[in-house]
Amino acid sequence: FFDQIFLNDKVCEYGLWENHVMEWLKNANKDNFLFLTYEDLSENTERELRKIASFLGQDVTDEHVAKVLNASSFSMMKNDPKFNAKAKTGSNGDFIRKGKVGNWKDHLTEEQSKILDGKIEMVRKAGGYI
Numbered sequence: 001f002f003d004q005i006f007l008n009d010k011v012c013e014y015g016l017w018e019n020h021v022m023e024w025l026k027n028a029n030k031d032n033f034l035f036l037t038y039e040d041l042s043e044n045t046e047r048e049l050r051k052i053a054s055f056l057g058q059d060v061t062d063e064h065v066a067k068v069l070n071a072s073s074f075s076m077m078k079n080d081p082k083f084n085a086k087a088k089t090g091s092n093g094d095f096i097r098k099g100k101v102g103n104w105k106d107h108l109t110e111e112q113s114k115i116l117d118g119k120i121e122m123v124r125k126a127g128g129y130i
Helices: 002-006 017-025 038-043 045-055 062-071 074-078 110-126
Strands: none
Touching: 017 110, 038 045, 045 062
16 A cells, blocks of 8 residues: 555656645745644644634634534544545545554554655755755
8 A cells, every 4th residue: 555655656646745745835935825734733723723714814713613623523534434535545444544643653664664754854855844
């Protein structure tokens, strides 16, 4: 599966992950671009949700934020077929696995991790993050 997703540029219409992300990062300095990370979303989902609302120019109440946080919670998305794209991927495993930062360690070999680390470093350099 790793080889199909991260090493085969023909697996989807967007090509390799790193090329797709680097294309988006070319827009990082534009006013209509908001860069978020999974780690930040996991650390403080409410803060990041409010950041998104502000970016979109939306005033949100605490009640609205609570509803969105509930509807977008890991357990809600894991159990909703619209979000758990297992059928779309053709994978035997869950598309939405555990919702934890760092869970990749349970799924990638050391060699795969090194390959992915190299791709991430390349993207971070291209985006000016290191």
